[in-house]
Amino acid sequence: MSNDTSLAGFIRGLPKAELHLHIEGTLEPELIFALARRNGIALPYASVDTLRAAYRFKDLQSFLDLYYAGASVLVTEDDFEAMTQAYLERAQADGVMHAEIMFDPQTHTARGVAMETIFAGMARAMRRMRESAGLSSRLLLSFLRHLTEQEAMQTLEQALPLRERYDDLWVGIGLDSSERGNPPEKFVRVFERARGLGFRLVAHAGEEGPASYVRNALDMLHVERIDHGVASEQDPALMQRLVRAQIPLTVCPLSNLKLCVFPDLAQHNLARMLRLGAMVTVNSDDPAYFGGYVGDNYLACAHALGLTRAELAGLARNSIAASFLDDKDKQRWLHQLDALIKEI
Ligand SMILES: Nc1ncnc2[nH]cnc12
Ligand SMILES: [Zn+2]
Numbered sequence: 001m002s003n004d005t006s007l008a009g010f011i012r013g014l015p016k017a018e019l020h021l022h023i024e025g026t027l028e029p030e031l032i033f034a035l036a037r038r039n040g041i042a043l044p045y046a047s048v049d050t051l052r053a054a055y056r057f058k059d060l061q062s063f064l065d066l067y068y069a070g071a072s073v074l075v076t077e078d079d080f081e082a083m084t085q086a087y088l089e090r091a092q093a094d095g096v097m098h099a100e101i102m103f104d105p106q107t108h109t110a111r112g113v114a115m116e117t118i119f120a121g122m123a124r125a126m127r128r129m130r131e132s133a134g135l136s137s138r139l140l141l142s143f144l145r146h147l148t149e150q151e152a153m154q155t156l157e158q159a160l161p162l163r164e165r166y167d168d169l170w171v172g173i174g175l176d177s178s179e180r181g182n183p184p185e186k187f188v189r190v191f192e193r194a195r196g197l198g199f200r201l202v203a204h205a206g207e208e209g210p211a212s213y214v215r216n217a218l219d220m221l222h223v224e225r226i227d228h229g230v231a232s233e234q235d236p237a238l239m240q241r242l243v244r245a246q247i248p249l250t251v252c253p254l255s256n257l258k259l260c261v262f263p264d265l266a267q268h269n270l271a272r273m274l275r276l277g278a279m280v281t282v283n284s285d286d287p288a289y290f291g292g293y294v295g296d297n298y299l300a301c302a303h304a305l306g307l308t309r310a311e312l313a314g315l316a317r318n319s320i321a322a323s324f325l326d327d328k329d330k331q332r333w334l335h336q337l338d339a340l341i342k343e344i
Contacts, residue, residue, distance in 0.1 A: 018294045027074075035075075035082070059260055067289060076121070080122050087099075092135050100138050101140065123169055127169075175217075191221040208231075211231045213231070227250045233272070254296065258290040258291065265305070284296070313341045320333040320337065
């Protein structure tokens, strides 16, 4: 623990994992402009400030439109490396020991970027940070749910030849993008194929969509974790099941606030679910767009929801417990957190 006794310092000192993070959502406006200039891409915004000023969203779709446009500046291996390096350094400053990073290959391959370019750029930064800073990270390849299952299947097949080269990093499969109207059952076969190949499985569900999407992601896609899942509370039987089975929810409070899932943070259900015994974790989702990295999410919730230091440490503990870390590393971090929690 550092000597910083402020709440922000306490949060920073908690060893934690970030489990819900879209790497394309870490592109800060400054980097978007720098990459656009480098790649000769014209942006429909005059400056960094006018782009940042456009970050006012009324729902998930209004955000996604801007997010996919922002990602169009990523062209070369160096671009993917620079983005990933910037995120990992920022995460490390927040006390993140382990990051599970989602990426959307279809956003890039549709523009002619090779799958190998995406993997190679991210891997350079991830391996460098593992060697130089001891920060571990993994990749979750995510399918865009507004596209077809056939396109998801093609994307998986396109990435599979790279699996061996990146087997220290690529551990899982996710499902993101526009939720309503694109239920989990649309992707049963591609998740079945991924499961057969031994990938860890996660899916966004119950962000804007109903609790039934959470249920179907569990029962039809067989995911191990639910990204968001805040709508689960609408179905008490489902909520009981999540608590009983300790199914992790990767909650993203500032994202939910920015995308109007909750009208204000004081009304967020994170604390209620935590106090019910659910395996909830705190994450940043798309920090460059939602006004805060993972530490900011912990701190904002501590203030708005009156989380105690023991509860904050419990959230960090959940993040390690719910991670796809190897068992030995997981036990080491849990041990450290348990010792720290005892002292609170
Ligand atoms: N919050 C979110 N929900 C769904 N898809 C996303 N892609 C990036 N951020 C997302
Ligand atoms: Zn997300």
